Amino acid sequence: MKHGGDLTEAIARHGGEPADWLDLSTGINPWPWTIPHPVPGSAWTRLPSRADEQALLAAAREAYDVPDDADIAAAAGTQALIQWIPYLAGAGAVAIAAPTYGEHSAAWSSGGREIIAVDDLSALPERAIHAVIVNPNNPDGRIADRGALRHVAERLDRRGGWLVIDEAFADVDPAISAAGMSADLPILVLRSFGKFYGLAGLRLGFVIGRRDIVERITAALGPWPVSGPALHLGTAALRDRSWANATRVRLAREAGKLDQVLTAAGLHVVGGTTLFRLASHPDAPALHAELARRHIWCRSFDWAREWLRFGLASDDGLDRLASALHSVR
Numbered sequence: 001m002k003h004g005g006d007l008t009e010a011i012a013r014h015g016g017e018p019a020d021w022l023d024l025s026t027g028i029n030p031w032p033w034t035i036p037h038p039v040p041g042s043a044w045t046r047l048p049s050r051a052d053e054q055a056l057l058a059a060a061r062e063a064y065d066v067p068d069d070a071d072i073a074a075a076a077g078t079q080a081l082i083q084w085i086p087y088l089a090g091a092g093a094v095a096i097a098a099p100t101y102g103e104h105s106a107a108w109s110s111g112g113r114e115i116i117a118v119d120d121l122s123a124l125p126e127r128a129i130h131a132v133i134v135n136p137n138n139p140d141g142r143i144a145d146r147g148a149l150r151h152v153a154e155r156l157d158r159r160g161g162w163l164v165i166d167e168a169f170a171d172v173d174p175a176i177s178a179a180g181m182s183a184d185l186p187i188l189v190l191r192s193f194g195k196f197y198g199l200a201g202l203r204l205g206f207v208i209g210r211r212d213i214v215e216r217i218t219a220a221l222g223p224w225p226v227s228g229p230a231l232h233l234g235t236a237a238l239r240d241r242s243w244a245n246a247t248r249v250r251l252a253r254e255a256g257k258l259d260q261v262l263t264a265a266g267l268h269v270v271g272g273t274t275l276f277r278l279a280s281h282p283d284a285p286a287l288h289a290e291l292a293r294r295h296i297w298c299r300s301f302d303w304a305r306e307w308l309r310f311g312l313a314s315d316d317g318l319d320r321l322a323s324a325l326h327s328v329r
Contacts, residue, residue, distance in 0.1 A: 032198025043228035071214035078205030086111030092129025129161035140271035171196035265325035
């Protein structure tokens with residue numbers, strides 16, 4: 001599954017300007033953390049300092065409940081980490097719990113790895129040395145049991161492999177996270193800052209894992225892997241626990257409103273997280289096209305033609321979506 005948030009294709013096909021479109025193609029919080037004051041000028045004019053990086057990592061450790069004996073590193077978005085990991089992992093095939101976010105498969109394929117798509121990592125093939133799972137999964141929101149993940153990691157440890165757990169949407173429920181198991185097992189937990197905090201353009205992400213593995217990734221990323229503004233804003237946002245707690249409540253409420261709009265229009269909500277909803281419709285491709293003609297952009301899937309994925313929207317956006325869905329019924 002490709003990522004969303006780029007209206008270039010939609011505009012090329014259906015016209016209009018970006019401001020004309022209601023973009024529901026992403027899983028990014030449309031009510032972002034509010035930047036309380038300007039970024040200091042020094043964040044733009046000097047190289048990021050080690051002290052600033054350590055402040056960000058300390059804030060992330062607390063926010064993500066990272067064990068003291070596990071390590072954490074920051075990068076310019078989790079996509080940068082997804083690209084690097086296949087080149088740093090030991091030789092061997094990778095099992096990917098599918099269907100899911102397509103960039104994992106693309107990155108491992110570019111690294112020359114055999115990709116083994118599996119429905120469930122419990123059915124881990126013997127030739128798989130590494131494994132990847134998105135948890136909660138994108139797009140269906142499926143959540144893997146932590147005990148099952150530990151069992152997979154133990155099996156891969158005996159094979160000399162790694163278990164990559166992409167927790168891009170885990171901020172909505174911290175209890176999902178496997179970070180607590182990462183100190184003594186070959187587990188790499190990826191955390192995306194931009195989705196939950198609504199600041200995807202900042203390009204900030206983290207990897208949590210066993211010290212020897214994270215040190216290898218840190219060396220590959222090189223010096224200054226995160227910009228000065230991202231260090232400054234990321235630290236402040238991650239320390240704002242009251243905002244995070246209130247946002248989890250708000251996202252759950254707003255996801256419920258979106259469910260009501262979708263079900264009232266005859267769609268069936270089949271999964272998702274509180275940052276996006278997955279719905280089924282007997283003629284989803286046609287509905288997707290009709291919404292696009294009305295400059296509403298959601299996600300469709302070549303491999304699941306009955307599915308559409310919708311991001312959250314303001315009340316005005318929901319009214320616009322409801323009106324459009326009613327007009328094409």
